[in-house]
Amino acid sequence: MGKQRLLLMSLVGFLIFGLLLGGKIVYQKKWLDVSVLRQSQQISGVVSAKVVNRNELKELDVVTDKIENLRQTSLSLQKLADNHPIRFLDQNNDTLKKVFAQMQFALQEGIALGNFTEMEQRVRIQAETAGVQLELEIDNDAIYLILNQGDAQLLEVIERNGQVNYLPTEKQ
DSSP states (O other), X not given: OHHHHHHHHHHHHHHHHHHHHHHHHHHIIIIIHHHHHHHHTTSTTEXXXXXXXXXXXXXXXXXXXXXSOHHHHHHHHHHHHTTOOEEXXXXXXXXXXXXXXXXXXXXXXXHHHOOHHHHHHHHHHHHHHHTOEEXXXXXXXXXXXXXXXXXXXXXXXXXXXXXXXXXXXXXX
16 A cells, blocks of 8 residues: 555656646747747847757857847847857858958957957958958947848857857858
8 A cells, every 4th residue: 555655646746747847848938939039020130039959058049131230139139048149040151251251360359459440440451352341340248240242141249258148150
């Protein structure tokens, strides 16, 4: 009789645990994810946003269209991200990736030395030489860089203080 009672209590305990865990998963998928998606679509240039697991780490993947103000968009997305790092999924191309790679020296030197005026001049010249439009903004936390070429757009947020709020951009 005692073994049956213990077995029944264990079974009921596992059942309750399963229901609670299932309820948490359903809540996360049905309400929170839908809420993030709905709120993200109200941000100009954002097609969708979704929390995903990559290598057992959560991140907010943001599919973009044409973003005009990356700084404002980034600040709006940080409110939705719930402390997860943000990864932009943009419509870049090989030319934009190559130009951005060439700009890395000037960008990193500007951050290290704090000479942002010279950095801005150097990356602007590199963009013009490659026939790419450059939009560049800076604040205390990051450098916000947009490269445009026709329908292609590369977005990158380069953090200045070593935070990990943004992950490298990937092609959509």
